[in-house]
Amino acid sequence: MKDTAKHQGLRNQLVSLLKGKGIVDKRVLEAIGKIPRHLFLNSSFEDYAYQDKAFPIGEEQTISQPYTVAFQSQLLEVKKTIKFLK
Numbered sequence: 001m002k003d004t005a006k007h008q009g010l011r012n013q014l015v016s017l018l019k020g021k022g023i024v025d026k027r028v029l030e031a032i033g034k035i036p037r038h039l040f041l042n043s044s045f046e047d048y049a050y051q052d053k054a055f056p057i058g059e060e061q062t063i064s065q066p067y068t069v070a071f072q073s074q075l076l077e078v079k080k081t082i083k084f085l086k
Contacts, residue, residue: 001043003036010050011037017052018070025074032070037063 015033023029038049040063048055054062078084 001039001046003039007036007038007050011035014050014052014066018067021052021067023067023070023074025070025077027078027080028070028073031073032066037066 011033015029018029018032038046041049041055045055050066052066054065054068056062
């Protein structure tokens with residue numbers, strides 16, 4: 001699966017939606033605008049990748065709702081020098 005202009009457009013729409021819900025941290029919004037969420041799903045579920053909904057993946061687990069991830073990330077107030085998942 002590729003990351004196309006369509007996917008970038010969907011990410012931009014998601015970023016706009018999150019801004020409308022109060023997410024203001026530019027780094028969080030930039031990261032969400034760059035991460036190709038559709039690559040984490042089976043291609044048959046590609047249309048769900050950029051919806052602001054949790055996506056069930058089995059065993060009562062989900063890929064978190066984008067707003068939840070953005071809100072939690074914003075609360076962390078991560079500085080540029082901090083590295084995750086090294």
